[in-house]
Amino acid sequence: MRVVLKLGTSVLTAGTDRLHRPRLVDLMRGLSAVRQAGHEAVLVTSGAVLAGWEALGFPPRDRTLAEKQLLAAVGQGRLMHAYAQLADLYSVPVAQVLLTADDFRDRTRYLNARTTLNACLARGVMPVINENDAVALEQLKVGDNDTLSAFVANLVEADLLVILTDAPGLYTADPRTHPDATFIPVVERVTPEVWAQAGGAGSHRGTGGMHTKIQAAEVATRAGTPVVIAPGDAPDALSRIVAGEALGTRFLAHTSRLEARKRWILAEVASGSLRLDAGAAQAVRERGASLLPAGITAVEGRFARGHTVRVLGPDGADLARGLSRYSSGDLTRIQGRHSRDVEGLLGFTYGPEAIHRDDLVRL
Ligand SMILES: Nc1ncnc2c1ncn2[C@@H]1O[C@H](COP(=O)(O)OP(=O)(O)O)[C@@H](O)[C@H]1O
Numbered sequence: 001m002r003v004v005l006k007l008g009t010s011v012l013t014a015g016t017d018r019l020h021r022p023r024l025v026d027l028m029r030g031l032s033a034v035r036q037a038g039h040e041a042v043l044v045t046s047g048a049v050l051a052g053w054e055a056l057g058f059p060p061r062d063r064t065l066a067e068k069q070l071l072a073a074v075g076q077g078r079l080m081h082a083y084a085q086l087a088d089l090y091s092v093p094v095a096q097v098l099l100t101a102d103d104f105r106d107r108t109r110y111l112n113a114r115t116t117l118n119a120c121l122a123r124g125v126m127p128v129i130n131e132n133d134a135v136a137l138e139q140l141k142v143g144d145n146d147t148l149s150a151f152v153a154n155l156v157e158a159d160l161l162v163i164l165t166d167a168p169g170l171y172t173a174d175p176r177t178h179p180d181a182t183f184i185p186v187v188e189r190v191t192p193e194v195w196a197q198a199g200g201a202g203s204h205r206g207t208g209g210m211h212t213k214i215q216a217a218e219v220a221t222r223a224g225t226p227v228v229i230a231p232g233d234a235p236d237a238l239s240r241i242v243a244g245e246a247l248g249t250r251f252l253a254h255t256s257r258l259e260a261r262k263r264w265i266l267a268e269v270a271s272g273s274l275r276l277d278a279g280a281a282q283a284v285r286e287r288g289a290s291l292l293p294a295g296i297t298a299v300e301g302r303f304a305r306g307h308t309v310r311v312l313g314p315d316g317a318d319l320a321r322g323l324s325r326y327s328s329g330d331l332t333r334i335q336g337r338h339s340r341d342v343e344g345l346l347g348f349t350y351g352p353e354a355i356h357r358d359d360l361v362r363l
């Protein structure tokens with residue numbers, strides 16, 4: 001199973017004003033256990049602003065953008081250092097990846113980020129992701145790490161998104177202000193009633209409270225990834241959830257990930273076409289095989305890497321839509337050529353396929 005784990009500031013501080021090292025040890029031990037059980041883990045972590053605040057000696061609270069960016073710039077390195085040290089104890093190699101809204105909006109950047117994260121996972125490296133707060137303008141930010149974790153879950157096509165926080169899960173109202181609120185174990189669909197249950201942020205350090213968690217659950221479940229919101233103070237919470245135990249609030253997925261991906265590919269109007277020779281057309285039509293540059297006879301239109309293109313047979317028959325791994329300019333240079341020649345012709349390679357079979361929707 002591929003699991004994305006989101007850790008909020010509330011979890012990393014364990015009710016204190018600083019990064020709570022013993023809590024971090026517990027969390028890293030949990031991640032290591034899940035990996036040892038054969039699963040892949042991606043961590044989305046908050047805490048940069050908090051770590052910066054701690055490093056500068058707790059300056060007076062100032063919510064201006066410039067101050068938050070400064071604190072994040074100071075804190076991100078320290079946060080990552082803490083993770084890297086702990087990960088070493090468990091022999092977990094980690095990679096820092098800082099993302100922001102453009103990395104999800106722009107298809108070329110999206111594909112590049114996906115390639116990097118998948119490469120990390122293929123090599124057993126655990127990505128440790130945060131928003132690139134120091135440079136992201138407010139209007140261009142994802143804005144909160146709950147939503148970021150849902151975007152990341154979509155990016156890596158996670159089987160599960162686990163959001164750990166300082167509450168046991170979702171209640172019918174904020175349990176801090178409504179002691180009579182009742183716990184909700186399963187949410188089948190994020191309806192207006194569910195939205196009404198979201199209060200504001202619980203702690204003065206967190207961003208968004210349950211509201212952004214419900215939003216994240218909606219984004220991820222619509223793309224086929226179930227979401228669990230669970231308490232971050234149980235050291236073995238992650239292992240138990242991954243093992244299928246009913247802990248926290250579970251949001252059920254609406255669709256399969258494959259369906260969601262197809263919708264995503266078809267959502268963009270094709271900006272160009274690739275015409276195939278008979279052999280490639282047959283492989284695509286009958287087997288849904290990846291399209292290699294060797295089978296392309298013509299490239300029409302202009303498009304960038306990551307964009308949706310039409311896939312046409314030799315007679316012009318409309319066979320499929322797919323995400324091109326190369327721009328139209330690059331494809332004109334490698335069309336009809338063997339995949340092993342791509343690097344020599346372009347000076348770089350994004351892999352042997354022009355369109356990977358996972359990125360192909362047959363019509
Ligand atoms: N309906 C609800 N159910 C549970 N918690 C809620 C609800 N509404 C608001 N909250 C608050 O949301 C808080 C978690 O959000 P937040 O402080 O932003 O945490 P994090 O740093 O983990 O993102 C909880 O402590 C809780 O007080």
Ligand SMILES: N[C@@H](CCC(=O)OP(=O)(O)O)C(=O)O
Binds near residue numbers: 009010
């Ligand atoms: N990117 C910010 C955290 C933003 C955020 O969403 O925080 P939280 O609600 O605690 O998950 C940071 O690292 O401080």
